[in-house]
Amino acid sequence: MLGPQSLDSIGLKNKTDKASSHHDYLSFYEIFFSPLRNEKLKILEVGIFGGASLGTWFDYFPNAEIVGADITPATKRFERDRVSVEILDQSNVEQLTRMAIKHGPFDIVIEDGSHFWEHQITSLRVLFPFVKENGIYIVEDLQTNYGAHEEHYRGVASESCVEYLKKWMDLRVGDELIDIAATEDAFLRTYGRSIQFMTFYRHACLIKKQYRVPEYPLAGGTPLVRQLIEAQTDKVCVLAHLSNIGDVFGTESFVHTGTDSETFQGVTLETADHLLQYRVLLPNDAWTAWTNDGEFAGTRAAAIEISGVSIRLRPEASERYSLQVLGRFAGSPEIVRVSSGEDCRGPSGSPLCGLQIDLRRR
Numbered sequence: 001m002l003g004p005q006s007l008d009s010i011g012l013k014n015k016t017d018k019a020s021s022h023h024d025y026l027s028f029y030e031i032f033f034s035p036l037r038n039e040k041l042k043i044l045e046v047g048i049f050g051g052a053s054l055g056t057w058f059d060y061f062p063n064a065e066i067v068g069a070d071i072t073p074a075t076k077r078f079e080r081d082r083v084s085v086e087i088l089d090q091s092n093v094e095q096l097t098r099m100a101i102k103h104g105p106f107d108i109v110i111e112d113g114s115h116f117w118e119h120q121i122t123s124l125r126v127l128f129p130f131v132k133e134n135g136i137y138i139v140e141d142l143q144t145n146y147g148a149h150e151e152h153y154r155g156v157a158s159e160s161c162v163e164y165l166k167k168w169m170d171l172r173v174g175d176e177l178i179d180i181a182a183t184e185d186a187f188l189r190t191y192g193r194s195i196q197f198m199t200f201y202r203h204a205c206l207i208k209k210q211y212r213v214p215e216y217p218l219a220g221g222t223p224l225v226r227q228l229i230e231a232q233t234d235k236v237c238v239l240a241h242l243s244n245i246g247d248v249f250g251t252e253s254f255v256h257t258g259t260d261s262e263t264f265q266g267v268t269l270e271t272a273d274h275l276l277q278y279r280v281l282l283p284n285d286a287w288t289a290w291t292n293d294g295e296f297a298g299t300r301a302a303a304i305e306i307s308g309v310s311i312r313l314r315p316e317a318s319e320r321y322s323l324q325v326l327g328r329f330a331g332s333p334e335i336v337r338v339s340s341g342e343d344c345r346g347p348s349g350s351p352l353c354g355l356q357i358d359l360r361r362r
Contacts, residue, residue, distance in 0.1 A: 007033060010059045016052035018112075018140075025140065026056070028201045032136060032208075036107065038063055044106045045069070046090055046123055047113035051078040058083055067103045069096075071114075091119050096126040104130035109137045115144040117157035121164050125187045131209045134196070139165070143203045165205055169198055176243065176265075179301035220250025221257045224326045224335050224356040229253060234321070236357045237270040241300050256354030260330040263305045263351035266298025271359065275317040281308030281345065305351035312341035321361055328354035 007030040011019030018025040041064040043057055048070040057066050058080075068078060068085045079085050084103070088095035090113045100106075109131055111123045120139055131137050144153040145160035154160075167185075171178055171192030183189045196210035220238065223229045229252055240248050240255040242262040248255050255264075269276050274293040281287055282304060291297040293314075298306050311325050318340065327336045329346025330353045338344045346352065 004037075005059075006030060007056070007060050011053075011056045014052045014055040014059065016056050018053055018056070023140070023203055025201070025204055028204075029138070029206075032206065033060070033108075037061060039107070040064070041107040042103065042105070043067065043108045043110070044100075044103065044127070045110045045112060046127075047111070048072075048075040048078060048085065049112075051075065053110070053112070054078050054083060064107075067099075067106075069099055069113075090114060090123050091116075093122065093126055096123065100127055100130040105132045105135070106130055107132055107135045109135075110140065111138065112140040115141045116153050116155040117145060117160045118155050120161035121157065124161070124164075128187075128191065128207075128209070133209060133211060135209050137207045137209065139205045139207075141203055142205060162205075165198070165200075168192060168195075172198060176301055176303040181246075181301075220248065220252055220255045221354075223252070223254045224256055224328055224354050228324075228326075228356065228358045231360075232358055233361045234271065234275075234359045236276070236359055238355060238357065239268040239270075239296075240264050240355065241266040241296075241298065243303065243305065253359065254354070254356035256328065256356065258354075260353050263330055263353045264298070264309075264355065265302070265304055265306060266296055266300055267306075267309065267355065268294065268296045269311065269357070270294050273317070275314055275321060275359070276311055276323075277314060278309060278311040280306040281310075281343070282306060307349045307351050308343055308345035309352060309355065310338075310341065310343045311357065319362070321359060323360075324358040326354075326356040326358065327352055 008020050008026040011026045012021060017023055041061055043064050044067045046069045048054060048068040054068050066083045069088055071089050073087050076085050086099045088099055109127050113119055128137050142162050145162040168188055171180055171188060172195060180189055180192050194211040196208040198207045236253040238250040238255045242248055243265060245262050269278055271293055276293045277290045278297055279288045279290050280297045288297050313321055313323050323340040325338050325344050327344040329350040331350050332347055336344050
């Protein structure tokens, strides 16, 4: 008994230029599409032309709802069971957004529209937020960004879609070595690190979405010792720069996400009366200089973990306050406790992953 037809053979039957007879996209796509073949998907294709690719998706995905979008009203004729067609201009943000709200979110988006550079970028910016978690977005016909095609497809764009995708690639590959907060483009700031992968193929780019929502963007997480927090007389604001998350602000004298994967790379401590000084331990046992209350110690966007912290009361405050510092380090459940001015370090140079400060009036 013969198995199910391949995506390329279905594409050849439907005479789409995505098949091996022309662009040869389909054999590449099937690597990613085959596990989803019988799922109840929602698929969007921007750019219908003669309807050949709509027929291909219809035949390959028997349980999928398929949406086609095109500027030509005559493409409405391709509507049928499980296939709907929306008439719109892909350069129009309002029209794209309304269509995405009406039909989305989508498991797969294939952008095969006008191929003008600004249309490719606009569609990406508008539609990618409507891709489901672990969904796929594809930009096709990127060869129009090169050589003899440039004059026709450049339009009003200041950069090509490939150049835009390369900026995105840099943010993903460079990860924390690049200061994403310095990126002007809001889309790239949002999604620069929120994809699983981006892969380039002949004439195309496939992006798999994996949007990471920071677990503790504004709160400190969970205290190392709750009883100390409840009994504390004076609060310390702790701003920690954590790997995989960024800045986390704890207003209750602690930052601790509860995992070993979010480790400290820098810290700022603030008290109402500027009572503290502190330093952090960088790799190779290199301590930073002592930093005053309200200033940052450590690094941002450099992927350098700290493996220790030392916090002390200012001399004028030591008679009026007591200070205890608690730290938790990756790979160990033990909580390290030290007093003012003592070094809080974990075993074997493990990175700091939780910090709590117990500041009390005498």
